[in-house]
Amino acid sequence: MDKIARIDMGAAGGPKVTVGDLGEYAGLGGRAMTSLVVAAEVHPLAHALGAENKLVISPGMLSGTTGSMTGRLSVGCKSPLTGTIKESNAGGQAAQVLARLGYAAVILEGKPVGDDLYKIVINKDGIKVIVDNSLKMMDNYLLVAKLRQEFGDKVAYMTIGSAGERKLLAASIACTDPELRPTRHCGRGGVGAVMGAKRVKAIILDDAGMKMRPAKDLDKFRDANRLFVEGLRKHPVTGEGLPAYGTNVLTNVLNEAGGYPTNNFKSGQFAGSSKISGEAQAELEIKRGGSATHGCHRGCVIQCSGIYNDKDGKYLTKQPEYETVWSHGGHCGIDDLDTIAQLDRIDDNIGVDTIEMGVTIGIAMDAGLIEFGDKAGAIRLMEEVQKGTPLGRVLGSGAGITGKVFGVERVPVVKNQALPAYDPRAVQGIGVTYATTTQGADHTAGYAIATNILKVGGDVDPLKTEGQIELSRNLQIATAAIDSTGMCLFIAFAILDQPETFQALLDMLGSFYGITMTGDDVVALGKKVLSAERDFNTRAGFTKHDDRLPRFFYNEPIAPHNQTFLMKDEELDEVFNW
Amino acid sequence: MSQTIAAQPPGIPDLKNFTAQLDVGQLSSFFPIFQKGVTVPAIVGCTLKSFLCEQMAIPTDYVTERITTIFLDNRPVDDLDRTIIQEGSRVTLSAAMPGLVGATMRRGGFYAALRQGISHASDSGATEGTSGTVRLKLFNLLLAELGPLVLLRGLILERNELDELLHILSKLPDNAPDGVEKIFLSVSFSGVTT
Numbered sequence: 191m192d193k194i195a196r197i198d199m200g201a202a203g204g205p206k207v208t209v210g211d212l213g214e215y216a217g218l219g220g221r222a223m224t225s226l227v228v229a230a231e232v233h234p235l236a237h238a239l240g241a242e243n244k245l246v247i248s249p250g251m252l253s254g255t256t257g258s259m260t261g262r263l264s265v266g267c268k269s270p271l272t273g274t275i276k277e278s279n280a281g282g283q284a285a286q287v288l289a290r291l292g293y294a295a296v297i298l299e300g301k302p303v304g305d306d307l308y309k310i311v312i313n314k315d316g317i318k319v320i321v322d323n324s325l326k327m328m329d330n331y332l333l334v335a336k337l338r339q340e341f342g343d344k345v346a347y348m349t350i351g352s353a354g355e356r357k358l359l360a361a362s363i364a365c366t367d368p369e370l371r372p373t374r375h376c377g378r379g380g381v382g383a384v385m386g387a388k389r390v391k392a393i394i395l396d397d398a399g400m401k402m403r404p405a406k407d408l409d410k411f412r413d414a415n416r417l418f419v420e421g422l423r424k425h426p427v428t429g430e431g432l433p434a435y436g437t438n439v440l441t442n443v444l445n446e447a448g449g450y451p452t453n454n455f456k457s458g459q460f461a462g463s464s465k466i467s468g469e470a471q472a473e474l475e476i477k478r479g480g481s482a483t484h485g486c487h488r489g490c491v492i493q494c495s496g497i498y499n500d501k502d503g504k505y506l507t508k509q510p511e512y513e514t515v516w517s518h519g520g521h522c523g524i525d526d527l528d529t530i531a532q533l534d535r536i537d538d539n540i541g542v543d544t545i546e547m548g549v550t551i552g553i554a555m556d557a558g559l560i561e562f563g564d565k566a567g568a569i570r571l572m573e574e575v576q577k578g579t580p581l582g583r584v585l586g587s588g589a590g591i592t593g594k595v596f597g598v599e600r601v602p603v604v605k606n607q608a609l610p611a612y613d614p615r616a617v618q619g620i621g622v623t624y625a626t627t628t629q630g631a632d633h634t635a636g637y638a639i640a641t642n643i644l645k646v647g648g649d650v651d652p653l654k655t656e657g658q659i660e661l662s663r664n665l666q667i668a669t670a671a672i673d674s675t676g677m678c679l680f681i682a683f684a685i686l687d688q689p690e691t692f693q694a695l696l697d698m699l700g701s702f703y704g705i706t707m708t709g710d711d712v713v714a715l716g717k718k719v720l721s722a723e724r725d726f727n728t729r730a731g732f733t734k735h736d737d738r739l740p741r742f743f744y745n746e747p748i749a750p751h752n753q754t755f756l757m758k759d760e761e762l763d764e765v766f767n768w
Numbered sequence: 769m770s771q772t773i774a775a776q777p778p779g780i781p782d783l784k785n786f787t788a789q790l791d792v793g794q795l796s797s798f799f800p801i802f803q804k805g806v807t808v809p810a811i812v813g814c815t816l817k818s819f820l821c822e823q824m825a826i827p828t829d830y831v832t833e834r835i836t837t838i839f840l841d842n843r844p845v846d847d848l849d850r851t852i853i854q855e856g857s858r859v860t861l862s863a864a865m866p867g868l869v870g871a872t873m874r875r876g877g878f879y880a881a882l883r884q885g886i887s888h889a890s891d892s893g894a895t896e897g898t899s900g901t902v903r904l905k906l907f908n909l910l911l912a913e914l915g916p917l918v919l920l921r922g923l924i925l926e927r928n929e930l931d932e933l934l935h936i937l938s939k940l941p942d943n944a945p946d947g948v949e950k951i952f953l954s955v956s957f958s959g960v961t962t
């Protein structure tokens with residue numbers, strides 16, 4: 191990963207590719223790369239769909255190596271949904287292939303004048319940008335099937351569906367999994383709309399003839415990776431819970447805690463939760479000949495995903511994740527796994543964020559367009575999005591806009607991005623992160639990473655409110671750093687609980703780059719990324735008043751705990767004081 | 769299913785007792801009702817630790833290391849020795865969960881501060897135990913691991929719960945016998961040691 195490709199889609203005479211060295215971005219990957227490039231190079235007041243915005247695609251620092259769990263891809267830009275800086279990441283094969291091709295980043299710049307649609311082919315011989323108007327308005331499954339006829343099965347595809355072409359604010363970028371299904375999405379923040387605005391329909395990544403990236407200290411890297419994998423395998427979450435049930439194992443637990451937002455955040459418990467739990471889902475998947483254990487990219491040892499077949503045993507979609515099952519399930523009062531799986535399939539196909547779309551459908555239900563629990567109605571609304579009808583375009587523009595258009599007061603968004611599946615009135619500390627993250631409400635912005643080992647900001651007294659502020663800060667710092675490595679965030683538990691597994695991760699990074707990596711270095715990296723992101727947002731006009739939850743969280747107590755969000759504004763303002 | 773004369777569960781007046789021996793392949797048929805919750809006999813007024821380790825006979829190591837997430841009446845529990853179960857208490861047991869919220873819910877976990885406000889507050893001292901019932905839920909890995917033990921010890925099923933079960937279990941009548949509104953059911957599985 192010693193080069194950066196810049197593709198000026200708006201160059202006179204057609205798209206122009208320039209490949210240069212890393213310069214000031216040397217040593218960066220993933221979120222560190224995308225955020226530092228966007229912060230330095232994109233005008234903060236740029237229109238997110240205009241020529242001034244850039245779409246930065248970057249594999250993680252360890253992607254393309256033999257290291258396990260290293261296949262996360264970051265995509266960054268100014269978000270059309272939030273107006274903030276955005277990093278959205280996904281699994282799939284793209285990061286590994288792009289890293290092996292030697293690119294630390296591919297940056298789409300400018301915007302073509304005409305109506306032509308492009309595909310970009312990146313292989314060992316270089317980069318070609320080709321007009322292909324036959325791909326217009328194709329959705330992801332058909333699109334990938336068509337591209338496979340031309341480019342075969344030994345490549346990775348990044349694509350947008352019709353939602354991205356229509357520049358809908360919920361549009362995602364799909365990355366294909368090892369079976370070449372377009373199921374792994376950079377979902378959050380409308381990154382697919384930015385790719386659509388640049389008229390890029392597909393990026394084909396072909397690493398034929400390329401080798402794994404070699405570590406500076408091969409032996410040490412191999413040993414560290416072995417210890418890291420052992421650590422993941424022996425931990426009950428990464429070695430048992432996630433492989434058996436996937437992330438949807440959280441449904442029962444969140445429901446029990448009264449933190450499972452139901453019927454558009456009206457209650458913290460859903461009567462149908464056990465019907466759509468990870469436990470029920472895994473059993474159904476196995477019964478129908480699918481699988482409850484599947485990796486989204488090669489080299490994943492946790493394998494939190496799965497294969498969901500329909501009633502006839504035919505592939506329908508990948509195993510919907512917890513957030514998807516919630517957004518299309520409990521949030522909409524739907525307790526049927528088959529309906530949720532169909533909605534997940536439609537989301538992946540047209541290329542939209544499952545959280546944003548599910549939350550939006552729930553708001554449409556609250557507005558009275560359809561009833562809560564109306565399974566056929568939910569599918570019908572998604573079909574409107576697919577067809578691009580005026581109603582579909584409103585819905586595809588996300589929860590905030592849909593709430594405004596239909597006059598709904600209870601709209602769960604921060605910085606216009608829909609909240610994920612945890613009610614901040616029950617789990618107050620999560621609300622701190624939702625409110626203050628640079629990304630708009632995002633559950634992955636503060637993940638359970640080894641903050642106890644990192645001791646960012648010292649020890650925390652769990653009985654004091656300040657503890658929540660401090661924990662959220664530490665989590666956001668640690669997450670920003672891990673997002674830069676290309677490591678899947680689900681490694682979190684093993685490195686949280688097992689210091690030797692965390693050390694193995696540091697040793698992997700250190701031996702790969704030939705440096706000594708300490709916890710302090712991780713903290714410094716995380717702070718650098720967050721500072722750049724905060725700075726961009728400030729220049730884009732965001733203030734502390736944007737770091738707040740919607741008022742209904744302060745005013746409407748939620749059952750069963752009958753609690754409101756209690757964190758004071760002044761406390762929230764302390765999160766980024768370091 | 770064969771009706772047998774089994775010891776009457778404590779505090780349960782005149783319930784019809786059924787015992788059944790099933791093939792281990794049928795264990796998962798009980799998972800849906802475990803996730804919704806089943807009523808089990810218990811000595812109430814005692815600590816959660818004593819309920820799990822002494823009454824349910826779950827080994828202490830297993831409780832400490834495997835059952836990392838416990839709720840009492842929807843509140844995450846941190847201290848088993850200072851949590852008292854009462855008549856009708858809802859006790860939910862789960863293995864470790866992923867994600868920040870999973871870590872947050874964990875008993876005595878590093879991130880417990882993030883759920884301030886819904887955590888179960890410590891109770892003061894156990895009272896003399898009396899016979900009663902507790903509503904028990906099992907989630908995730910614990911379904912298969914603790915299910916046989918809970919079933920062997922016995923459940924109190926309302927008629928609708930029994931009917932739901934009989935519909936799923938094979939080689940048994942589809943419905944409970946007429947006139948039966950509530951039963952005490954104990955199940956063992958061939959080839960399973962609890």
Ligand code: SF4
Nearest residue numbers: 281486490492494678
């Ligand atoms: S744990 Fe899940 S999300 Fe992470 S890399 Fe593996 S399959 Fe993908």
